[in-house]
Amino acid sequence: MTATLATLEEFLQQYGWEYEIRDTVISTGFQGASNTFRVFIQPTEAWVLLAIVPFVPPPAAECEGRFYRQLAQVNYELNLAKLSADPDGDVALLSELPALALAYEQFALALDALCFYADEYYLPLLNLARDPAYVWPAMPEATGEATP
Numbered sequence: 001m002t003a004t005l006a007t008l009e010e011f012l013q014q015y016g017w018e019y020e021i022r023d024t025v026i027s028t029g030f031q032g033a034s035n036t037f038r039v040f041i042q043p044t045e046a047w048v049l050l051a052i053v054p055f056v057p058p059p060a061a062e063c064e065g066r067f068y069r070q071l072a073q074v075n076y077e078l079n080l081a082k083l084s085a086d087p088d089g090d091v092a093l094l095s096e097l098p099a100l101a102l103a104y105e106q107f108a109l110a111l112d113a114l115c116f117y118a119d120e121y122y123l124p125l126l127n128l129a130r131d132p133a134y135v136w137p138a139m140p141e142a143t144g145e146a147t148p
Contacts, residue, residue: 003043003102011107012041032119039114043099050095050110052118058089059129067128070136074121080113083121091125093118 008026012019019028019041026041042049059067071091075083081095095110127134 001101002045003048003097003099005043007102008041008043008048008107011104014104015108015111017111030115032115032122034119034123037115037118037122039111046099048097048099048102048107050097050114051092052094052114053086053092054090055083055093055118056091056122056125056129058085058091060132062132063129063134066132067125070128071125074125078113078117080110081117091129093121 005021005024005026009019009021012026012028017028017030019026021027024042027038028041029036029038031037037052037055040049040051040053042051068085071083071085081093084092084094086092093114095114097106097110124137128136
């Protein structure tokens with residue numbers, strides 16, 4: 001059975017989040033440690049896409065090279081999520097789940113991962129996008145701390 005809007009509504013109710021539905025997209029969100037994040041959820045035939053977009057704005061011209069290199073490094077380290085840049089340069093934080101036989105536990109784990117990574121990477125990526133002198137901090141993955 002493929003995940004439907006009704007299924008995703010049930011999952012969000014179980015997760016305890018409020019939401020709105022417009023057409024085929026669910027809009028929800030959360031207050032993180034340093035920002036309020038909007039999460040968009042869209043089921044398709046094969047996938048359920050969960051996205052925080054835009055996650056951070058496009059980098060300033062003088063920051064682009066360092067920013068995109070670090071973005072690629074962070075993307076390599078993420079589990080259950082990925083970062084991407086759209087043609088306008090906006091960065092999205094995404095999780096894609098197979099729609100077939102999607103279980104609540106998988107859905108909740110994907111939301112947990114988005115929340116964790118949003119809190120962990122928003123300010124460092126925002127700073128890197130805006131400040132050419134910004135020094136990237138040591139992140140939990142480098143120190144051996146647990147992540148989702």
